Each structure stands twice: as structure tokens, then as C-alpha cells.
Amino acid sequence: MTEASTPQTSIKKILPLILATAIFMQMLDSTILNTSLPSIAKDLHESPLNMQNAIISYVLTLAVFMPASGFLADRFGTKKVFIFSLVLFSLGSLFCSLSQNLTHLVISRVIQGVGGSLMTPVGKLALIKTFDKSELLKAMNFAIIPALIGPVLGPLVGGYMVDYLSWHWIFLINIPIGVLGILLGIKFMPNYKSDDVDFDLKGFLIFAAASLLLSVSLELFGDMQNITPVLLVFIMGFLFLYYYYKHAKREGNPIFPLNLFQVRTFRVGIVGNLATRLGISSVPLLLPLMIQIAYKQSAVTSGWIIAPMALTAIFGKSSVIKILDKYGYRQTLMINTFIIGTLICLLAIPDIHTSLYWFIPIIAVLGFFNSIQFTSMNTISIADLRNFQTSSGNSLISVNQQLAIGFGIAFGLIVLKLFENTDLINGEIHNAFRFTFLTVGILTILSGFVFRRLHISDGKNMKSKED
Structure with missing residues (x-):
């Protein structure tokens, strides 16, 4: 194993920021696209509900190529692979902005996806290998903030760009962020490698x-x-x-050893991620679509409705370590999942005549609990992995997470289309969204029982050191 010559203290200060930059760019890109779909569909002469190819093609590419991320990092070094992934993602973003039809956009999203498939897992792998497990919760907690703010800032930024510039700018914004990540990576990313590599x-x-x-x-x-x-x-x-x-x-x-699944916390983390994200991942797509299609509001309005989630996500970040130290992973994850599912169900209550402001407190509270959920699930999954399992385990966690996001998006759209074609909605598209939120919310509540398999003492080795 080799490491960059940069002092370890500097690496520990900057490395979470480097990973945060990569996650932010990836999450901002995905959620900006969600809000901008109606505008892109109109320009490309497609139906907004048929634009899921532009989203799912990207998630599919992540899921297909992420399994190779651990091998490539071990073979060529975390630094080289991470910088290459940022370059590829930025080029894919440029090609997306130049797309003339849906086919061009899907191909460009695939290029982005290849870059994204390496970017986040390799950055996380460097973080896991740099920090002791007692320090890892705090480092991961900082790096995960963009995963919470990106989905909120994305609709807002995307809304303004679509309404006042054009949809092409939602992809061009990735390029300066990518350049920042490349410059930080060149100077501070450690270059962990393995001499014993067999793909x-x-x-x-x-x-x-x-x-x-x-x-x-x-x-x-x-x-x-x-x-x-x-x-x-x-x-x-x-x-x-x-x-x-x-x-x-x-x-x-x-590539993924079966002994990974002998680690109970890893096994529960994988299943829990897949189950709970089915509901969580569909909300950032469904809510902006409902506000624009059913309520006939602008992309900017839908962005502002979701914006409070960013502020409450930061509060969740500052609280999650204390909550986990007090209640443990088992109780925290179970109750937190029940709360998230209930909040999703509450999105189904307002009818078409209800003020849009009704959604703001629900979304704000949802941001707080999402913050706790993501940090808890990510850290419990790696809590008991041994050093030789880190690369493959981290890759499988990343694959599982992206598949869960893709499944959530696809599942939300499937349920929406099913209700759209029934007599239950009485010809009102808004009712189709309401039934969809109710269905997704109930399934999210049920998914919380997955975490019953955790023990009360699980995650104790992740307890942070006192400052």
C-alpha cells in the first residue's frame, strides 16, 4: 500500500471535502435533471413521463460499472482513478448540454455514469482507509452533507436555470465543480494501491x-x-x-466474496439500504413533477418548496452522532424509517385546492430525518468489515445504493402510471400522485422492520472519540 507524500494531517482535513465535492456534483446533477425534465422534454419533443430513460440510463451505468471500482483503485491507485473519473464525468456533462435529442442525452448520461461509477466509491474507499473506525463516523458525516443538500439545491438552481436561462446550463454547472475536485484531488488525494490484484x-x-x-x-x-x-x-x-x-x-x-454476507451488520445494511431507499429516492422526482404538472407551477416554485430540506439536513448532520451514541443504530434506524415513511404518506393529504405551502413543513422535517438515515445506514454497513474486505465491501455498498436509487425512481414512476390509468383518480392527475405517495410511504414504514436484525450493541466500534 502506498500513500501520497502530503502530510497525513492535511489529508485528513481535506479528504472529506474532496469526497463531498464529488458527491455534491453527482447529487446536484441528478436532482437538477429531475426538476428540469418537463422543460427538456418540451425542447426534445418528448412526454415528461417518458423522460425516465435520461435518469435511469445514468443509474444503470453506475450499477453496471461500480463493481469494478474496487479493483481499479487497487490496481491503479485511488488518486489516479478518482481524478480520471472526475474528468470523465465533466466531459459527459458537456456532451449532455450539447444533446439534440433524447438518444444523444441518454448516451451522454452513460458517459457521465461511467465517471460517476468510480468517483464516489473510490473517494469513499480512500476515506475508509485513511481514518480509524472511531474517527470515520465524523468524517463520513461531513462528506455525506452534499448528498442531502444536493437534492434540495438541485431543484432550486435547476428551476432558475430553466426559467431564466436554458436547460443546457444544468449540465454546464458541473464543469467548474469538477475542476475544483480535480485540483484538490491532485494535491491531497492519497494514492492507496494493492500489490496483490486479481480481477x-x-x-x-x-x-x-x-x-x-x-x-x-x-x-x-x-x-x-x-x-x-x-x-x-x-x-x-x-x-x-x-x-x-x-x-x-x-x-x-x-469480485464480491460471499464472506461479506457473513458479517451481519453488512448484511442488514445492504438490505436496509435497498428497502428504505425505494421510498426515499422516489420523492425528489415525484414532488417536483407533481408541482409542475398537477399544480401548473414553475420549476422555480417547485425548487423553493423543496429548499427548506437543505437547512434541516444540516441540523440532522449535527445531531446524528449524539443520537446514535444515545440510542444506538438499531433503535435509531427503525424509528427513523417509520418517521420518514409517515412523512411521505402526509404528502398525499393536500388536494389540488390546498395551498402549496402545506408541503413546506413536511419537506423540512423530512430533510432532518433523511440526514440521520443516510449517515446511519452508510456507517453501520462498514462497521464490522475487516481490512481485506474493505475494497469489495465498499464497492458492493455503492452498487447496492445506486441500484436502490434506480429502483426507487422506477418504482415511483410505475406506481404513478398505474394509478394514472385507473378510475380511482377521477380524471385528476393530482390524485394519481397522492395515491403514489401513500403507497410509497406505507412501503417505507414496513421497510423499517429490516433493522430489527441489528443488535443493541451493533456499531459500538464506530462511536466517535471525544474532541
Whole structure:
């Protein structure tokens, strides 16, 4: 293992900021696109509800290429791979801004996705290898802030850009942020490498195929005219997962070792991430769409409605360490998930004649509890991993997280389209959104029971040192 010559104290101060820059750029990009979909759809002569390809293609690419992030970091070094990923992401952003049709946009999003698939997991890997576990909660807590502020600032910035400039600027804004990340990475990113590197190409291809098939099947579920091919794709995805399981049992050094799942906290963290993010991930897409499509408001208005989430996310960040130290991971994650699901259900209460200001307190409180949820889930997943499991475990956590986001987006749109085609909504598109929030919220509440598998003492080794 090698490390940059920069003093360790400087690295520890700047490294969380470097990861925060990468996460911020990635989250800002995703959420700006959510708010701007109606404007982009109009310019590209597409329906807003058919624009999910521009979102899901990016998430799919992340899920397919993230499994290779751990190997590439071990082989070429965290510094080189991280800087390369930022360059690729910035170039993809430029190509997105130059897109002339939906196909061009999807291809450009795939290029962005390849960069994004390396950017965040490699940055997180450097963070995990730099900090002791007793310091890691505070470092991760700082780096995760952009994951909370990005989804809030994105709709607001995107709204102003769409209304007063053009949708092309929502991608161009990534370039200066990317340059900042590159400059910081060159100076402060440690270059951790491993001399013993063996890439499981067959396992990578099998797992990538499984991720791709499962994600595509969820996207296709939105078109219920012919369910048979969709179910076949879905079943094939699970067959490839089983094929990977058999392969990993035989392979001496699989890309994702099965012994990762013998670590209970890792196993619960993976399942909990996947289950709870189904609901959490759909809200940043559904709420701006509802405000613009059902309430006929501008992108700027939808951005301001969601904006309070940023302030409360910061309060959540400052509280999460004290909450975890007092109540532990098990109780915190269970109760927190129940609260988030209830808040999502509350979004279904206002009818089309209710003031939009009704949403603001719900969104504000949701930002606080989302902050606690993300930090808690990310840290408990790695709490008991050993050093030799760090690279593969971190990659699988990142893959799982992106798949969960993609599933959440696809699931929200599927439920919305299903209700849109029923008699329950009485011809009012707003009612379709209300039923969707109710459905997603109830499922989020139920997902909280996943964390019952945690023990009261789990995560004690993550307890932060006293300042």
C-alpha cells in the first residue's frame, strides 16, 4: 500500500471535502435533471413521463460499472482513478448540454455514469482507509452533507436555470465543480494501491448482467401492455444473480466474496439500504413533477418548496452522532424509517385546492430525518468489515445504493402510471400522485422492520472519540 507524500494531517482535513465535492456534483446533477425534465422534454419533443430513460440510463451505468471500482483503485491507485473519473464525468456533462435529442442525452448520461461509477466509491474507499473506525463516523458525516443538500439545491438552481436561462446550463454547472475536485484531488488525494490484484472478469460480467436485467425489467414494468417479456427479463436477472452465487462459491477471489454476507451488520445494511431507499429516492422526482404538472407551477416554485430540506439536513448532520451514541443504530434506524415513511404518506393529504405551502413543513422535517438515515445506514454497513474486505465491501455498498436509487425512481414512476390509468383518480392527475405517495410511504414504514436484525450493541466500534 502506498500513500501520497502530503502530510497525513492535511489529508485528513481535506479528504472529506474532496469526497463531498464529488458527491455534491453527482447529487446536484441528478436532482437538477429531475426538476428540469418537463422543460427538456418540451425542447426534445418528448412526454415528461417518458423522460425516465435520461435518469435511469445514468443509474444503470453506475450499477453496471461500480463493481469494478474496487479493483481499479487497487490496481491503479485511488488518486489516479478518482481524478480520471472526475474528468470523465465533466466531459459527459458537456456532451449532455450539447444533446439534440433524447438518444444523444441518454448516451451522454452513460458517459457521465461511467465517471460517476468510480468517483464516489473510490473517494469513499480512500476515506475508509485513511481514518480509524472511531474517527470515520465524523468524517463520513461531513462528506455525506452534499448528498442531502444536493437534492434540495438541485431543484432550486435547476428551476432558475430553466426559467431564466436554458436547460443546457444544468449540465454546464458541473464543469467548474469538477475542476475544483480535480485540483484538490491532485494535491491531497492519497494514492492507496494493492500489490496483490486479481480481477474476477467473469464474476464482474455476470453481476453486471444481473444488475442490468433487473433494472431494465423495473423500467419496463411501466408499460403494462405486454407483461410477459418484462417478467422474462426480471426472472433472467435473478437467474444471473444465482449464477453469480454459484460462481463466487467456486472462484478463489470473486469480485464480491460471499464472506461479506457473513458479517451481519453488512448484511442488514445492504438490505436496509435497498428497502428504505425505494421510498426515499422516489420523492425528489415525484414532488417536483407533481408541482409542475398537477399544480401548473414553475420549476422555480417547485425548487423553493423543496429548499427548506437543505437547512434541516444540516441540523440532522449535527445531531446524528449524539443520537446514535444515545440510542444506538438499531433503535435509531427503525424509528427513523417509520418517521420518514409517515412523512411521505402526509404528502398525499393536500388536494389540488390546498395551498402549496402545506408541503413546506413536511419537506423540512423530512430533510432532518433523511440526514440521520443516510449517515446511519452508510456507517453501520462498514462497521464490522475487516481490512481485506474493505475494497469489495465498499464497492458492493455503492452498487447496492445506486441500484436502490434506480429502483426507487422506477418504482415511483410505475406506481404513478398505474394509478394514472385507473378510475380511482377521477380524471385528476393530482390524485394519481397522492395515491403514489401513500403507497410509497406505507412501503417505507414496513421497510423499517429490516433493522430489527441489528443488535443493541451493533456499531459500538464506530462511536466517535471525544474532541
